Amino acid sequence: MQASFEHDVVVAGGGPTGLTLAAELTLAGLDVAVVERRASQHLDGSRAGGLHARTIEMFEQRGIADRFLTQGTTVQVHTFGATALDLSDAPSRHPYSLGLWQDRIEATLAEWVDELGVPVMRGREVSGCIQDDDGVTVTLADGATIRASYLVGCDGGRSAVRRAAGIDFPGWEATVTSLVAETEVAGDPAWGVIHRDEKGVHGFSRLEDGVRARIVVTEAEVGETGEATLEELSAALMAVYGTDYGVHSPTWISRFSDGARQAAAYRAGRVLLAGDAAHIHSPVGGQGLNTGVQDAMNLGWKLGLVVRGAVSETLLDTYHAERHPIGARVLQGTLAQNALMREEDRVEALRDVLDEVLALDGPRTHLAARFSGLGIRYDLGDDGRPLVGRRMPDLDLVVADQPTRVSTLLHDARPVLLHFGPSGMAAAEPVRTVRAASDDDWKLPVIGRVDPPPTVLIRPDGYVAWAGDPDDPALAEALARWFGLDA
Numbered sequence: 430m431q432a433s434f435e436h437d438v439v440v441a442g443g444g445p446t447g448l449t450l451a452a453e454l455t456l457a458g459l460d461v462a463v464v465e466r467r468a469s470q471h472l473d474g475s476r477a478g479g480l481h482a483r484t485i486e487m488f489e490q491r492g493i494a495d496r497f498l499t500q501g502t503t504v505q506v507h508t509f510g511a512t513a514l515d516l517s518d519a520p521s522r523h524p525y526s527l528g529l530w531q532d533r534i535e536a537t538l539a540e541w542v543d544e545l546g547v548p549v550m551r552g553r554e555v556s557g558c559i560q561d562d563d564g565v566t567v568t569l570a571d572g573a574t575i576r577a578s579y580l581v582g583c584d585g586g587r588s589a590v591r592r593a594a595g596i597d598f599p600g601w602e603a604t605v606t607s608l609v610a611e612t613e614v615a616g617d618p619a620w621g622v623i624h625r626d627e628k629g630v631h632g633f634s635r636l637e638d639g640v641r642a643r644i645v646v647t648e649a650e651v652g653e654t655g656e657a658t659l660e661e662l663s664a665a666l667m668a669v670y671g672t673d674y675g676v677h678s679p680t681w682i683s684r685f686s687d688g689a690r691q692a693a694a695y696r697a698g699r700v701l702l703a704g705d706a707a708h709i710h711s712p713v714g715g716q717g718l719n720t721g722v723q724d725a726m727n728l729g730w731k732l733g734l735v736v737r738g739a740v741s742e743t744l745l746d747t748y749h750a751e752r753h754p755i756g757a758r759v760l761q762g763t764l765a766q767n768a769l770m771r772e773e774d775r776v777e778a779l780r781d782v783l784d785e786v787l788a789l790d791g792p793r794t795h796l797a798a799r800f801s802g803l804g805i806r807y808d809l810g811d812d813g814r815p816l817v818g819r820r821m822p823d824l825d826l827v828v829a830d831q832p833t834r835v836s837t838l839l840h841d842a843r844p845v846l847l848h849f850g851p852s853g854m855a856a857a858e859p860v861r862t863v864r865a866a867s868d869d870d871w872k873l874p875v876i877g878r879v880d881p882p883p884t885v886l887i888r889p890d891g892y893v894a895w896a897g898d899p900d901d902p903a904l905a906e907a908l909a910r911w912f913g914l915d916a
């Protein structure tokens with residue numbers, strides 16, 4: 430048995446979800462360690478292709494959005510199945526998606542985590558865990574153990590943490606599998622052309638190095654769930670194109686499907702799940718990485734308050750209550766899009782009808798808000814107030830005669846009590862009380878303009894916990910409920 434370590438939280442997995450969570454937990458004042466199986470940050474294969482509007486906004490709330498924006502290309506449409514949804518009129522500073530490959534996203538997150546001083550134990554693998562009343566003993570494959578208050582499994586779709594915690598992972602079996610690969614090709618395929626047939630979607634595109642190809646090809650039969658091989662890639666290409674274009678020297682071959690699964694519970698005592706460990710689905714619509722990052726932003730500050738003893742453990746139940754329904758809607762959206770992408774006359778007819786509907790502003794803005802994440806509303810039990818549970822608009826503000834923005838106030842991941850007037854209590858730590866003026870429009874995705882409230886309580890993840898009159902006794906209740914302040 431090797432030496433034991435003590436941490437507030439162990440994060441299993443240093444992918445996009447684990448890295449984001451590690452940063453959020455550190456900003457919340459916790460001692461965190463990330464255990465990552467890969468020996469280096471290097472990621473084989475291109476995988477996720479970008480960030481959606483709400484994820485970009487959330488990174489802006491931490492002051493790091495520009496690090497991503499300067500590396501990628503923005504596009505003001507979102508696709509639903511084969512239909513393009515114009516996002517350009519979404520009330521956001523970022524009414525677009527950002528095209529940026531996952532390796533760049535991960536490298537940028539790793540840099541942030543490094544600056545925050547989080548130790549990442551690379552080349553180490555979590556193999557199990559045992560929890561008791563006081564904490565969790567995390568077992569590594571090399572026999573070491575780490576003792577922590579909580580363990581979060583951000584260890585991907587085949588999560589060892591999920592299995593060790595005995596959390597079910599029900600869902601839909603695959604009906605179609607596709608191979609995705611980065612290889613060299615001897616022949617000259619039709620570059621950039623998406624080929625559709627009754628099997629599915631296929632195509633070749635050039636990678637940035639100008640030499641290798643990125644290939645997506647749907648398999649004739651539902652493939653194995655194991656490692657994909659060059660032989661399988663070659664066979665799938667032969668079946669579609671009648672040639673495999675001499676594919677050789679692959680640097681990455683992977684398989685994805687239209688199957689979908691979601692953890693039955695995002696928390697089992699001191700063990701929690703986030704990202705692909707909690708939900709997997711087809712890559713259509715590009716939701717996976719974005720959903721994981723947003724899980725992490727929802728969980729980090731809550732775990733911070735609980736571990737520091739500011740609030741009771743029941744706050745952690747709001748993580749499942751808020752994020753499980755979002756994950757379920759992501760799964761539903763990908764199942765729907767996969768169904769719409771089938772090459773059948775009847776589906777073609779359905780697509781045509783849907784195109785007609787989505788040309789109307791109402792349905793278009795509704796779906797664009799849904800798939801960009803801008804329309805998320807958590808059910809915080811305050812249905813009368815449209816702002817509560819929704820993202821706080823990133824208003825221009827004047828604070829102490831200086832121009833600033835709501836997102837800037839959230840950089841250090843503390844809750845903000847924002848008074849738009851001289852009256853109103855000053856809340857205790859960790860809440861920051863700010864008196865501000867703003868002429869900005871309070872316009873929310875889908876529901877449009879709302880009346881500016883005199884006071885708004887903003888959670889560290891940028892969602893509104895409470896809004897109303899500063900003298901309303903419900904404000905004290907909200908401060909107690911969310912941040913453990915005396916009511």
Ligand SMILES: Cc1cc2nc3c(=O)[nH]c(=O)nc-3n(C[C@H](O)[C@H](O)[C@H](O)COP(=O)(O)OP(=O)(O)OC[C@H]3O[C@@H](n4cnc5c(N)ncnc54)[C@H](O)[C@@H]3O)c2cc1C
Nearest residue numbers: 442444445446466477478555585704705715716717718719
């Ligand atoms: C072809 C393809 C295209 C995609 N396109 C998009 C897209 O456009 N947009 C989008 O949002 N998403 C997309 N996705 C999905 C996206 O890649 C995932 O949702 C995302 O990587 C999930 O991040 P994660 O950190 O939760 O899990 P992962 O990225 O799987 O990271 C898990 C990490 O945990 C590590 N690990 C695993 N087991 C252990 C263990 N036992 N102990 C320690 N470490 C462990 C792994 O090495 C890995 O680093 C795509 C996926 C694929 C395959």
